[in-house]
Amino acid sequence: MEKRSKIKTFPFGGVHPPDLKHSAQRPIESLPLPTTVSIPVLQHFGAPSQPIVKVGDKVKAGQVIAQAQGFLSVNIHATISGTVTRIDEVMDVSGYKRPAITINAEGEEWVEGVDLSRALDRNIRLNREEIVKKVQQDGLVGLGGAGFPVHVKLTPVAGKQADILLINGAECEPYLTCDHRLMIEKGPEILVGVLILMKALNVAKAVIGVESNKVDAIAHLTAIARDFDGIKIVTLQTRYPQGAEKQFIEALTGRQVPVGGLPLDAKCVVQNIATAFAVYESVQKNKPLIERVVTVAGEDLKKPSNFRVRIGTSMAYLIEAAGGLPEGTGKIISGGPMMGKALNMIDIPVVKTTSGILVFGQEKSRRDPVLNCIRCARCVAHCPLGLEPYLLMNLSENERFDDAEREMAMNCCECGTCAYVCPSKRPLLDYIRLAKTFITQKRKEKAAR
Amino acid sequence: MSEQKLTVSLSPHVSSPDNVRRIMMDVLLALSPAALWSVYLFGFQSLRVILIGIGACVFFEYVAQRFILKVKPSVDDGSAAVTGLLLAFNLPSHIPSWMIIVGSFVAIIVAKMTFGGLGNNPFNPALVGRVFMLISFPAAMTSWPVPLLNRWKFVDAVTAATPLSVAQEGLKNGTTSQQLLSSLPSYQELFFGYRGGCLGEVSVFLLLLGGLYLLYRKVIRLQIPLAVIGSVFVFSAVLWFFNPGVNMPPVFHILTGGVFLGAIFMATDMVTSPMTVTGMVIFGIAIGILTVIIRVFGAYPEGMSFAILIMNAFVPLIDSLIKPRKYGMISHG
Secondary structure, three states, X not given: OOOOOOOEOOOOOOEOOOOXXXXXXXXXXXXXXXXXXXXXXXXXXXXXXXXXXXXXXXXXXXXXXXXXXXXXXXXXXXXXXXXXXXXXXXEOOOOOEXXXXXXXXXXXXXXXXXXXXXXXXXXXXXXXXXXXXHHHHOOOEOOOOOOOEHHHHHOOEOOEOOOEEEEEEOOOOOOXXXXXXHHHHOHHHHHHHHHHHHHHHOOOOEEEEEEOOOHHHHHHHHHHHOOXXXXXXXXXXXXXXXXXXXXXXXXXXXXXXXOOOOHHHHOEEEEEHHHHHHHHHHHHHOOOOOEEEEEEEOOOOOOOEEEEEEOOOEHHHHHHHOOOOOOOEEEEEEOOOOOOEEEOOOOOEOOXXXXXXEEEEHHHHOOXXXXXXXXXXXXXHHOOOOOOHHHHHHHHHOOOHHHHHHOOHHHOOXXXXXXXXXXXXXXXXXXXXXXXXXXHHHHHHHHXX | OOOOOOOOOOXXXXXXXXXXXXXXXHHHHXXXXXXXXXXXXXXXXXXXXXXXXXXXXXXXXXXXXXXXXXXXXXXXXXXXXXXXXXXXXXXXXXXXXXXXXHHHHHHHHHOOHHHOXXXXXXXXXXXXXXXXXXXXXXXXXXXXXXXXXXXXXXXXXXXXXXXXXXXXXXHHXXXXXXXXXXXXXXXXXXXXXXXXXXXXXXXXXXXXXXHHHHHHOOOOOOHHXXXXXXXXXXXXXXXXXXXXXXXXXXXXXXXXXXXXXXXXHHOOOHHHOOOOHHHHHHHHHHHHHXXXXXXHHOOOOOOHHHHHHHHHHHHHHHHHHOOOOOOOOOOOO
């Protein structure tokens, strides 16, 4: 064929919801330290960390307060200096009460050895093994949303070697701009972070994929990347769910991850932009993961913003800083509008995986009435995984979970595209989740037998 | 602040602005040029058929939902109006009003509401209504007022056979297709719609215009219309190639009868067509072949409605056999 579009994307499905990135031109703002933080001991995918402090203990920012339990776990650190006042259960994003350590702020003390200077440090002194160990100690997890421990992805697997590192700067969710701002403001640091990850993985190539709605970030990173061997910036078409791991891999490499497999089976490792920055701070600056950038956005909000905040800060504090909770707020979402979680209160701590807080008015908060399926086939055409959401919902409604499993319900990544495009406003994803829950339970029972 | 009630629901928290009502309104809009053309050609009578068709369908749906099913009537979704307009498009302009009402009853009550309303009907309701009328009122359903001549006549319309029935009769009586073509409207006249026939099927040009609008609005996909028209063309071309004397040429086949109306607006009915792109192509090709078979070998001069209804019955089978390409179905490497 003659001229094909140069802009890459995944081959089928997906949708482009309105960007609504109102806070894209708002520089990252560091908020004054909160008076108290509540730090959940489970903020990652894996085993909860074990608290090693007692009520009344004095802690410094960056000090380990809960230790990793096993391989699939990471350390948790104090994010401010002060006194541990409570170790009990606190409502977190999941909507359940979970163990957390609460610290009241006193002063601004850091543990020894943290380099708080802004000078760029390009000289990577640690070797492969040391890097892997360091990121687990410093509590690094994927900051894109799933919170998968970074060191697990960096640990070599026998017989499997990645040949490329992919850095996810797609930020395909509407509203969110935290990664966008980070790319603009911390470009060189991110690229050094990428070099560190490349060294740990022993790969010579890295590609940073950014969606085309962030032209300034693409231009900026491309200019800096000239000084970094092996790192390439690639523009991706703006299309949801470009940032979902499987779609991201296929968009950049054309490879598919086999069903039930890992990105490593496609010779890839994927890390998020914000994770690369956190890796830089950990390895080069000896700074554990105690803060992150969070987008606070929503149509009615006075001041949509990007805040750099300490983990454990109450979301209420962030919303206050963005102009306060608007009159008539109907829904508050942690994360993006497509995959985020609706919260039942606003006094919930920011965790490592909190990328955004969205505030919706009453009008936007309710779902539209559900109509019959008119078999328009949009869910089938838009599913990025080639599933048939209408069929899965039908099977799930009729409790035919074995059939749903055969129709590959477990392959659903819960991106929500089907429910988004449905003209009858059917809760397709709700029912697919239901089927997945039953299938998982059945598999567990089978394994136990 | 803690007094404020927050909605907690699962993701996604946003949905596309498209909805059923908008889709149906788009279909009505896409059909309107052809509707206006029919009023130009057939005058007041055409307007009467359209209004009674839409009115009766909406009325029956409302009554069925309100008084029989005892649910909140959803006639405002526009689907009954679309059925009514499509039924009217498939009728000749001087059909008696009570027959339209009977046809609407069959379309809405028998073909749609008994199956559970919008989305659950296996067959295209408008076509079920039309075929019921064709079998029950064969004379009224096949007397075609001559275009332009009858615009202000309320009774005793001057009728003439449609090009398709002229051709069928002629070929049966031994006239060759070449002779027939010279006595029938030219391709250009057929394309722009200067001919007799059902209300909505006459102007290929205006139907195409509506089809392009629906494509642009992503209400229909290209696959079904292309497959239907393409397969009518190819299959009739094959017959014509081997025996040009007793078969009409392919261009004549696609420009006459209800090929474009059926391909663009009836076969593409979401409810009664397959869910996958491959399925749509198979569905469309089969409709085209069946149409030509009925036209050439069957008793009726036109076979589009029967072909679509027959293939509607195969949709569940097509959907269970043809699956979309799934992500990640590759061997572990």
